[in-house]
Amino acid sequence: xxxxxxxxxxxxxxxxxxxxEGIELLGTVxxxxxxxxxxxxxxxxxxxxxLIRALPAHQDTPIIAVxxxxxxxxxxxxxxxxxxxxxxxxxxxDRLLAEIDRVCALRPVQSQIAAxxxxxxxxxxxxx
Numbered sequence: 001x002x003x004x005x006x007x008x009x010x011x012x013x014x015x016x017x018x019x020x021e022g023i024e025l026l027g028t029v030x031x032x033x034x035x036x037x038x039x040x041x042x043x044x045x046x047x048x049x050x051l052i053r054a055l056p057a058h059q060d061t062p063i064i065a066v067x068x069x070x071x072x073x074x075x076x077x078x079x080x081x082x083x084x085x086x087x088x089x090x091x092x093x094d095r096l097l098a099e100i101d102r103v104c105a106l107r108p109v110q111s112q113i114a115a116x117x118x119x120x121x122x123x124x125x126x127x128x
Contacts (some may be wrong), residue, residue, distance in 0.1 A: 005093040019043030023051050031061055038067035049082035052075050062103035
């Protein structure tokens, strides 16, 4: 269902059937946002999100956690701390598309904040 909603909203969709497959897929396609379920084969959503955040190219890629579990269960898993948004299924199409727009709009702002926080890289001059 989510794939159909996203495609109808004009988004190109790439699917993975497991956490490890999703990690592999990230190395092959440009990704603007990641929808990540809590329950997946091999790695759960929280473990997959930790691996995604460890990838330099995807440290700032927005992650939207989706789950059929109650919010409390998602928070206990640790996924809500790693995700930019959490949506509990069933998800209304307009809500999903609005959340994607919201997290993607925040990405440039987050990149600017990260750039300000990075050390300038200036080398100290030494007398010699």
